[in-house]
Amino acid sequence: MARLLKNNEVFQEEYQVLGSEDVESTSGTVLVQAKHLDQHLQRLQQHDQPIGLFLDSDDELEAYEEQLSNFELIAINFPKFMDGRGYSLSKLLRDRYQFKGDIRAVGDVLVDQIFMMKRCGFSSYYLRDDQKAEDAIKALDTFTLRYQGSSDDPEPLYRKRA
Amino acid sequence: MIPMYKYDEYDQRIVDERVSQFRDQTLRYLAGEIAEDEFLPLRLQNGLYVQRFAPMLRVAIPYGLLSTHQVRRISEISRKYDKGYVHFTTRQNVQLNWPLLEQVPDILADLAEVEMHAVQTSGACIRNTTTDQFAGVARDEIVDPRPWCEIIRQWSTFHPEFAFLPRKFKIAVCGSEQDRAATMVHDIGVHAFRNEKGEVRFKILAGGGLGRTPMVASVIRESIEPENLLTYLDAILRVYNRYGRRDNKYKARIKILVKAMTPEVFSQKVEAEWEQIKESASLLPETEIQRVSQHFIDPEYQALNDHDLNDLALKAPAGFQSWLKQNVFPHKKPGYCAVTLTLKATGDAPGDVSAEQLDIIADLADQYSLGELRVSHEQNLIFADVEQSALIELWEKLSAIGLATANRGLLTDMICCPGGDFCALANARSIPLAEEIQRKFDDIDYLHDVGELDLNISGCMNACAHHHVGHIGILGVDRKGIEYYQIQVGGSASKDASLGKIIGPSFKREEVPSVLEKILSVYIDQRHEDELFVDTCQRIGITPFKERVYGQAA
Numbered sequence: 108m109a110r111l112l113k114n115n116e117v118f119q120e121e122y123q124v125l126g127s128e129d130v131e132s133t134s135g136t137v138l139v140q141a142k143h144l145d146q147h148l149q150r151l152q153q154h155d156q157p158i159g160l161f162l163d164s165d166d167e168l169e170a171y172e173e174q175l176s177n178f179e180l181i182a183i184n185f186p187k188f189m190d191g192r193g194y195s196l197s198k199l200l201r202d203r204y205q206f207k208g209d210i211r212a213v214g215d216v217l218v219d220q221i222f223m224m225k226r227c228g229f230s231s232y233y234l235r236d237d238q239k240a241e242d243a244i245k246a247l248d249t250f251t252l253r254y255q256g257s258s259d260d261p262e263p264l265y266r267k268r269a
Numbered sequence: 270m271i272p273m274y275k276y277d278e279y280d281q282r283i284v285d286e287r288v289s290q291f292r293d294q295t296l297r298y299l300a301g302e303i304a305e306d307e308f309l310p311l312r313l314q315n316g317l318y319v320q321r322f323a324p325m326l327r328v329a330i331p332y333g334l335l336s337t338h339q340v341r342r343i344s345e346i347s348r349k350y351d352k353g354y355v356h357f358t359t360r361q362n363v364q365l366n367w368p369l370l371e372q373v374p375d376i377l378a379d380l381a382e383v384e385m386h387a388v389q390t391s392g393a394c395i396r397n398t399t400t401d402q403f404a405g406v407a408r409d410e411i412v413d414p415r416p417w418c419e420i421i422r423q424w425s426t427f428h429p430e431f432a433f434l435p436r437k438f439k440i441a442v443c444g445s446e447q448d449r450a451a452t453m454v455h456d457i458g459v460h461a462f463r464n465e466k467g468e469v470r471f472k473i474l475a476g477g478g479l480g481r482t483p484m485v486a487s488v489i490r491e492s493i494e495p496e497n498l499l500t501y502l503d504a505i506l507r508v509y510n511r512y513g514r515r516d517n518k519y520k521a522r523i524k525i526l527v528k529a530m531t532p533e534v535f536s537q538k539v540e541a542e543w544e545q546i547k548e549s550a551s552l553l554p555e556t557e558i559q560r561v562s563q564h565f566i567d568p569e570y571q572a573l574n575d576h577d578l579n580d581l582a583l584k585a586p587a588g589f590q591s592w593l594k595q596n597v598f599p600h601k602k603p604g605y606c607a608v609t610l611t612l613k614a615t616g617d618a619p620g621d622v623s624a625e626q627l628d629i630i631a632d633l634a635d636q637y638s639l640g641e642l643r644v645s646h647e648q649n650l651i652f653a654d655v656e657q658s659a660l661i662e663l664w665e666k667l668s669a670i671g672l673a674t675a676n677r678g679l680l681t682d683m684i685c686c687p688g689g690d691f692c693a694l695a696n697a698r699s700i701p702l703a704e705e706i707q708r709k710f711d712d713i714d715y716l717h718d719v720g721e722l723d724l725n726i727s728g729c730m731n732a733c734a735h736h737h738v739g740h741i742g743i744l745g746v747d748r749k750g751i752e753y754y755q756i757q758v759g760g761s762a763s764k765d766a767s768l769g770k771i772i773g774p775s776f777k778r779e780e781v782p783s784v785l786e787k788i789l790s791v792y793i794d795q796r797h798e799d800e801l802f803v804d805t806c807q808r809i810g811i812t813p814f815k816e817r818v819y820g821q822a823a
Contacts, residue, residue, distance in 0.1 A: 188307065189433050264279060
């Protein structure tokens with residue numbers, strides 16, 4: 108079970124990441140690794156389970172462009188919180204590919220990065236086990252102002268100042 | 270009005286909220302709720318290092334500008350929280366060497382009250398943007414870089430996409446004929462110029478840097494319009510964030526990516542990215558350029574005439590003349606000049622200033638330079654708007670506090686990192702070597718005869734003192750626990766930047782001053798009339814230096 112922060116609330120949720128292995132049965136939310144999508148997708152679509160696309164930080168997003176519209180959930184992995192590639196991936200999903208579904212941070216997801224994740228278009232977060240839920244909710248509103256436009260609000264401060 | 274950016278309520282709220290955020294993070298860290306390695310990038314992005322003996326707090330001086338109000342606050346902070354002195358760095362920052370971690374949020378709050386911060390002065394993020402210390406007053410200026418630096422500062426502050434880059438990222442802007450900001454050895458160099466119609470444009474360079482793999486930046490785009498500057502930077506940073514190496518921190522800077530891809534391919538990749546993002550709300554509107562530029566309009570200069578400075582020198586006490594020649598820089602307005610206070614007096618660590626000196630400097634800047642102080646990457650301080658008629662008086666007052674050393678640009682005005690005395694990364698000490706060199710070369714007439722010479726001393730290959738681009742560069746190395754120093758000659762940080770060449774095996778510290786003397790004797794023997802040391806080096810190559818230093822057999 109993981110703790111999912113979404114819409115300012117924290118839920119318990121079961122999820123599973125599918126890689127190259129063949130899996131008979133699945134439970135909870137199923138996240139399919141982008142590079143193994145073909146292997147699982149057809150079978151999974153016959154079930155009535157929530158399915159998400161799982162992108163690793165080094166995945167070349169452009170290669171999956173065609174697939175994106177099949178999903179309402181895309182998870183982006185942070186293998187380490189210091190790996191900042193996920194921020195660019197999320198922004199590309201929102202700004203370039205107009206992805207309207209849920210973008211979820213997975214992996215080394217810590218309270219002190221959540222604000223930036225939200226700014227880059229993330230909409231839900233599987234918190235790492237030791238992170239406090241109430242701190243995470245509070246962190247979503249760390250700053251009331253931002254200089255740059257980003258996926259959460261494309262208008263930079265300089266367009267509001269005038 | 271001092272020509273510098275004044276915060277509005279938005280800017281103020283952003284730094285205030287940053288202080289609250291870091292206060293909360295520090296408390297959670299002290300309560301054991303944030304692990305050491307997870308607190309690390311949070312404190313670094315607020316300028317806080319844990320050094321060899323104590324924490325060190327690096328405070329930003331955005332593009333080198335300070336009001337005297339801010340100078341006094343820095344002095345106050347250094348007394349209240351530290352040992353009463355501060356250190357100016359090679360990237361227009363100021364460091365406190367002994368603050369307590371627990372007190373850092375209070376220090377940041379005191380700084381925020383005077384529109385200062387320590388945001389992104391360290392960490393794998395976009396660092397303080399730097400520029401020419403003579404911005405706005407230099408005669409060779411084409412475009413005032415200060416508004417552009419402020420625009421870049423705001424864009425880069427808490428940029429959510431680029432807070433965890435593969436490695437640190439430094440941007441420098443130059444708007445004059447001469448590059449006084451070492452832009453060629455920055456991750457991004459921005460050269461502001463005017464096209465044939467007189468419109469402002471930017472040439473964008475990337476992939477410069479020093480450290481273990483020194484490289485001069487390559488041109489990525491010849492010309493970009495002001496409204497597109499920020500989206501173009503976004504495109505470069507995005508390509509770097511996605512494709513820069515993260516497996517090896519020594520290969521993680523953008524220079525490695527640019528070299529691996531080749532500058533041409535890197536540029537194509539950036540262009541392709543930019544094509545996709547250039548039409549967005551991030552286009553910089555003319556109104557914003559105007560708003561920021563308003564802060565940097567000229568102060569009300571008096572209508573003065575230029576003095577005959579040689580005539581002035583004749584009336585002055587001994588010692589004034591060499592200071593005038595070396596430390597006084599021409600100003601765009603008649604009757605004015607800019608004055609450099611070198612923080613390189615023998616016996617003081619290069620870049621260090623005491624709180625008492627800071628207070629007097631603030632008073633003098635109020636009296637003689639419109640209430641403003643500049644900081645240069647050579648670790649010196651500048652009064653940018655001094656009336657020529659006040660030069661003698663100012664020189665006397667600076668002499669009284671030991672800040673009129675007439676060595677600006679000379680051998681003893683060296684750039685020097687804190688080295689092994691303070692820094693945990695260093696292989697060797699830099700400050701004692703700097704002092705030994707200053708003691709050896711204490712004859713000001715000899716120094717003036719040798720002329721303009723950049724000497725850069727780094728205590729390790731991270732190259733904080735930019736030794737690769739010093740006319741003479743010294744690198745501290747560790748050989749079986751003993752400090753040795755490797756010497757290179759012929760580097761340059763100007764627009765036609767070049768990297769120095771190592772002359773041969775390294776030396777013990779006590780040998781270095783006499784080795785320098787030999788190197789200088791080669792120059793004195795071989796120079797053509799008025800030829801600078803670096804030009805002689807580039808003309809004759811390193812062999813004559815090798816031969817003189819190591820003997821013919823080497």
